[in-house]
Amino acid sequence: MLLSNRxxxxxxxxxxxxxxxxxxxxxxxxxxxxxxxxxxVNLLLHDSIAIxxxxxxxxxxxxAGNQADFQRRNSKQITITEDQPYLLDRNVxxxxxxxxxxxxxxxxxxxxxxxxxxxxxxxxxxxxxxxxFTAPTIHPxxxxxxxxxxxxLGPAPILLRVGMAIAQLIVEEVRGIPFWTPSQFHGQSAPxxxxxxx
Amino acid sequence: MENWLACRVGKGQMGAEYMIEGQTFDxxxxxxxxxxxxxxxxxxxxxxxxxxxRILVSRLGEENGYFWIRLPRESxxxxxxxxxxxxxxxxxxxxxxx
Numbered sequence: 001m002l003l004s005n006r007x008x009x010x011x012x013x014x015x016x017x018x019x020x021x022x023x024x025x026x027x028x029x030x031x032x033x034x035x036x037x038x039x040x041v042n043l044l045l046h047d048s049i050a051i052x053x054x055x056x057x058x059x060x061x062x063x064a065g066n067q068a069d070f071q072r073r074n075s076k077q078i079t080i081t082e083d084q085p086y087l088l089d090r091n092v093x094x095x096x097x098x099x100x101x102x103x104x105x106x107x108x109x110x111x112x113x114x115x116x117x118x119x120x121x122x123x124x125x126x127x128x129x130x131x132x133f134t135a136p137t138i139h140p141x142x143x144x145x146x147x148x149x150x151x152x153l154g155p156a157p158i159l160l161r162v163g164m165a166i167a168q169l170i171v172e173e174v175r176g177i178p179f180w181t182p183s184q185f186h187g188q189s190a191p192x193x194x195x196x197x198x
Numbered sequence: 199m200e201n202w203l204a205c206r207v208g209k210g211q212m213g214a215e216y217m218i219e220g221q222t223f224d225x226x227x228x229x230x231x232x233x234x235x236x237x238x239x240x241x242x243x244x245x246x247x248x249x250x251x252r253i254l255v256s257r258l259g260e261e262n263g264y265f266w267i268r269l270p271r272e273s274x275x276x277x278x279x280x281x282x283x284x285x286x287x288x289x290x291x292x293x294x295x296x
Contacts, residue, residue, distance in 0.1 A: 050214030052214060065219070065227025067274030072211040072231075073246060079213060139278075143270070144233045145214075 003114075003171040005036040017114055017171060018103035040168040042098040042120065042190045046145060047162045050075045050085055051094050085161040088129070088152045097145040099163065106141045107175060113177055114139045118148075124166065128154020131167045140174050199257045202285040203267060207251035208243045218253055220273070222281040223258070223264045228273040236270040257287065 011017035023035040035042040052075045078088045104114045116138040120131040131148045152158050208217040215231045239251040255267040264281045272278050
């Protein structure tokens with residue numbers, strides 16, 4: 001079940017959902033628009049961007065134990081400012097994050113918790129901007145900034161400004177409390193199995 | 199229950215994060231990027247070097263003397279939950295006093 005804006009506010013008040021800094025105002029105030037729509041809330045672009053560097057290398061997702069190291073070594077980190085936005089060229093892929101930290105705590109008691117999804121905004125989608133692909137899920141228990149996988153599939157470069165409303169968060173109720181039963185992983189190092197080098 | 203997990207720490211891909219290299223109880227490596235607030239380092243990593251550090255994890259349960267823990271971010275190789283040895287974990291309170 002998706003939460004309406006009203007239910008999102010209630011979840012924020014009750015601490016079941018935390019967004020820091022909290023998007024304000026909750027409702028439009030005169031000429032000041034609210035970041036909330038019927039069941040979404042806008043998220044803003046933070047100042048840190050990672051730009052993968054092209055090169056003569058091959059990405060091997062089965063290269064166990066080296067995935068993060070590979071990614072950081074093959075990307076460049078920049079910080080954008082209000083004076084220095086980032087020009088996202090056509091067909092260029094970068095990583096960025098939300099300014100807001102999102103927290104979806106799993107309660108100790110009760111039979112419900114919250115999960116979420118991050119989605120693009122239609123106005124930016126019409127320019128050809130994707131803010132994620134295949135990875136919109138924010139799991140219950142998540143705490144932190146959400147990473148965007150940005151790519152410009154449009155006909156022209158797009159200027160990315162720090163603090164721009166770049167995505168929207170959809171919050172949904174998860175029935176039941178997820179658990180991590182150790183016994184179900186019996187004999188494994190990890191529940192999903194591991195990538196082993198051949 | 200929160201514990202510190204011993205790991206090696208390097209510069210992240212983006213600001214406000216570190217690269218983490220950890221090991222399971224049986225020596226398999228896993229890697230992830232974690233927000234800096236979940237990590238303590240002996241010294242700030244520079245260049246591509248990894249330095250000793252620890253990452254805040256949730257201890258989920260014990261099985262045959264090993265502990266299932268949940269990482270604060272998903273690892274590339276094994277997901278969120280991995281099994282580690284007791285010697286790799288330190289109670290958070292004990293570390294704060296140290």
